[in-house]
Amino acid sequence: MYRYSEFDTAFVRERAAQFRAQVARRLDGSLTEDEFKPLRLMNGLYLQLHAYMLRVAIPYGTLSGAQMRQLAMIARRWDKGYGHFTTRQNVQFNWPRLEDVPDMLGALADVGMHAIQTSGNTIRNVTADHFAGAAADEIADPRPYAELLRQWSTDHPEFQFLPRKFKIAVTGAEADRAVIRAHDIGLQLVERDGARGFRVLIGGGLGRTPMIGKVVRAFLPEADLLPYVEAIVSVYNLLGRRDNKYKARIKITVHETGIDEMRRRIEARFAEIRPEFTGIDREILAGIAAQFAPPDWVARDPAPFHAARAADPVFRAWADTNVAPHRRDDHAIVSVSLKTPGATPGDATAAQMEILADLAAAHAYDELRISHEQNVVLPHVPRAALPKLHAALKAAGLGAANIGLVSDIIACPGMDYCALATARSIPVAQEIATRFEALRLEHEIGPLKIKISGCINACGHHHVGHIGILGLDRAGVENYQITLGGSGAEDAVIGTRSGPGFAYDEIVPAIERLLLAYLALREGPDETFLMAWRRVGLAPFKAALYGPHDTAERADAA
Amino acid sequence: MSVIVTDRGFGPDHWRGGFKRPEEPGAGPGIAVALDLGPDTDPETLRDRLDDVVLIRVRFPGFADGRGFTIARALRRMGFAGRLRAAGHVIADQYAMARRSGFDEVEIDADLAARQPEPQWRARADWRAGDYRARLRG
Numbered sequence: 001m002y003r004y005s006e007f008d009t010a011f012v013r014e015r016a017a018q019f020r021a022q023v024a025r026r027l028d029g030s031l032t033e034d035e036f037k038p039l040r041l042m043n044g045l046y047l048q049l050h051a052y053m054l055r056v057a058i059p060y061g062t063l064s065g066a067q068m069r070q071l072a073m074i075a076r077r078w079d080k081g082y083g084h085f086t087t088r089q090n091v092q093f094n095w096p097r098l099e100d101v102p103d104m105l106g107a108l109a110d111v112g113m114h115a116i117q118t119s120g121n122t123i124r125n126v127t128a129d130h131f132a133g134a135a136a137d138e139i140a141d142p143r144p145y146a147e148l149l150r151q152w153s154t155d156h157p158e159f160q161f162l163p164r165k166f167k168i169a170v171t172g173a174e175a176d177r178a179v180i181r182a183h184d185i186g187l188q189l190v191e192r193d194g195a196r197g198f199r200v201l202i203g204g205g206l207g208r209t210p211m212i213g214k215v216v217r218a219f220l221p222e223a224d225l226l227p228y229v230e231a232i233v234s235v236y237n238l239l240g241r242r243d244n245k246y247k248a249r250i251k252i253t254v255h256e257t258g259i260d261e262m263r264r265r266i267e268a269r270f271a272e273i274r275p276e277f278t279g280i281d282r283e284i285l286a287g288i289a290a291q292f293a294p295p296d297w298v299a300r301d302p303a304p305f306h307a308a309r310a311a312d313p314v315f316r317a318w319a320d321t322n323v324a325p326h327r328r329d330d331h332a333i334v335s336v337s338l339k340t341p342g343a344t345p346g347d348a349t350a351a352q353m354e355i356l357a358d359l360a361a362a363h364a365y366d367e368l369r370i371s372h373e374q375n376v377v378l379p380h381v382p383r384a385a386l387p388k389l390h391a392a393l394k395a396a397g398l399g400a401a402n403i404g405l406v407s408d409i410i411a412c413p414g415m416d417y418c419a420l421a422t423a424r425s426i427p428v429a430q431e432i433a434t435r436f437e438a439l440r441l442e443h444e445i446g447p448l449k450i451k452i453s454g455c456i457n458a459c460g461h462h463h464v465g466h467i468g469i470l471g472l473d474r475a476g477v478e479n480y481q482i483t484l485g486g487s488g489a490e491d492a493v494i495g496t497r498s499g500p501g502f503a504y505d506e507i508v509p510a511i512e513r514l515l516l517a518y519l520a521l522r523e524g525p526d527e528t529f530l531m532a533w534r535r536v537g538l539a540p541f542k543a544a545l546y547g548p549h550d551t552a553e554r555a556d557a558a
Numbered sequence: 559m560s561v562i563v564t565d566r567g568f569g570p571d572h573w574r575g576g577f578k579r580p581e582e583p584g585a586g587p588g589i590a591v592a593l594d595l596g597p598d599t600d601p602e603t604l605r606d607r608l609d610d611v612v613l614i615r616v617r618f619p620g621f622a623d624g625r626g627f628t629i630a631r632a633l634r635r636m637g638f639a640g641r642l643r644a645a646g647h648v649i650a651d652q653y654a655m656a657r658r659s660g661f662d663e664v665e666i667d668a669d670l671a672a673r674q675p676e677p678q679w680r681a682r683a684d685w686r687a688g689d690y691r692a693r694l695r696g
Binding site: 007010011014018021022025029030031035038039121148151152154155156157158159160161162226234237238242272273276277278279280281284 | 600621622623624625627628629631632635636649650651652654655656658659673674678681687688689690691693694695696
């Protein structure tokens with residue numbers, strides 16, 4: 001894992017000191033409220049519905065046990081004893097006091113963490129495949145490149161006041177677990193003629209105008225990464241619209257300019273910028289990559305895993321659902337669900353964080369990940385240790401066997417926290433999860449991604465949910481629209497709206513009808529919801545949602 | 559009265575030559591001119607016209623509009639070696655960004671200079687320290 005250099009440490013300390021001074025200069029009037037706002041945002045500090053919120057970056061989703069313990073300490077000391085993991089591999093503290101924030105930033109710096117550029121019109125936290133370095137299917141670990149991009153983008157002098165926020169995701173595998181097609185820049189490691197490079201996509205994004213990213217360069221030699229990304233953001237900084245914040249993301253620039261003209265401009269800018277990079281970045285990358293060397297694998301006979309799987313149906317259900325193949329046969333990747341039915345998706349208490357840190361130390365080489373699906377991943381676990389690990393998780397209330405199933409729902413904070421929200425998200429997620437737990441249909445239904453956003457800004461990624469739920473405000477009443485057939489994976493597609501929305505107390509029964517219809521029409525358990533949708537299309541699901549007869553009538557009324 | 563901020567702190571504006579818009583004709587071969595650029599300038603249009611230019615002022619209509627930083631870098635990349643000035647609503651917190659992007663100085667009005675006095679700008683005169691991008695570029 002990456003450890004801060006002296007440069008990194010000095011930087012985050014200096015940055016925390018600068019923010020402390022900015023808070024003081026706001027209070028003495030040197031900075032107006034308008035001027036202070038982007039400065040606090042680029043240090044991760046939002047003003048939410050009830051209080052400030054501090055969003056802390058977990059670069060490429062990777063954490064050590066010590067870092068997780070420090071998050072627990074911060075949650076206890078300066079918040080209400082919990083944190084919320086987000087879809088962009090950040091953790092949010094919802095109740096800090098402004099005057100405590102510089103001390104919180106100092107506590108983060110103590111363990112090589114920060115909240116820099118987790119908000120504002122800046123290049124945000126660079127995210128990566130949460131299975132990076134462990135997955136059986138990747139070309140190479142994408143995290144050294146993500147760390148290189150983190151360093152390059154941090155306090156980049158040209159790019160602190162972009163037209164709008166800018167998000168980069170990177171993956172090393174064809175299977176897209178990082179939603180790269182819904183990012184401003186998506187990077188996929190590929191190989192061509194034995195050389196390593198990137199497929200580069202631009203212009204993806206969700207929000208009120210969802211777009212799937214387009215390929216701007218099919219193969220970029222990896223040595224050209226920084227100058228090429230700099231060229232993209234440089235072109236965007238001058239060309240992106242500043243007259244309307246809803247049309248300011250690069251997806252709109254690409255849409256209005258055309259991908260071919262964007263490519264022409266980017267390639268021309270790249271040709272100018274390329275000579276500025278003398279090759280030092282390659283040496284720094286090599287130093288970073290060395291720190292991501294795999295742990296010293298402990299070879300252990302996986303017999304205890306097979307014995308437990310044969311003997312214990314609860315363990316078997318968990319192992320079949322939450323455990324993924326590792327690059328080594330005698331190891332596994334464990335996803336710890338933060339979606340126990342009834343819980344707030346993505347929330348973890350300080351005690352749970354500490355337990356996870358302890359379990360990472362005991363069984364998983366002291367490494368943890370945060371997934372964009374708001375769960376915690378232990379990326380390297382010897383299979384022999386799985387029964388003990390499962391028992392400990394179960395005892396801590398973290399044993400839910402639901403990864404990738406109905407109740408593993410992405411939900412934004414919604415109206416319970418967010419100033420932008422138009423509807424509640426968390427209670428809808430909780431009620432869907434508890435309903436299907438009561439029906440005992442979750443494992444029968446199989447792989448399914450439900451994603452819920454509490455407003456049109458789409459933080460809950462509803463457009464790319466197999467089932468997406470969008471909460472809106474209709475004349476003061478919550479109304480939930482359903483989209484079907486979306487995907488955020490390598491087959492990314494924006495979902496299709498089913499028709500008129502549903503009231504708060506109608507939405508969970510509507511989802512139930514939808515899934516019962518799926519079970520009735522599927523060709524067998526191997527045909528997932530998404531596969532069935534692609535085979536049969538909207539009509540049978542629409543009938544299940546609205547009834548065969550009054551569909552037209554309700555559509556007219558909408 | 560405008561204030562010119564450099565690494566040494568506040569000073570007066572010594573330039574007396576006036577400014578031209580880029581679309582205006584030059585003063586004649588060999589005669590020094592200064593250009594005034596809006597934030598929507600495409601720096602590419604200036605590529606072959608910088609020979610007699612000794613000073614370029616780039617306007618910042620608001621501190622949240624960061625186009626000027628990219629314009630400055632583009633001008634430096636195309637070889638402009640004269641004086642480069644950021645002018646308008648640029649705050650002390652952006653001084654290091656301006657210097658790292660290639661500006662030599664920042665021009666602010668008296669009100670801003672009173673609200674953000676010299677020590678707040680001098681605090682970032684160490685702009686060469688802690689610069690990730692410069693470190694990666696070599």
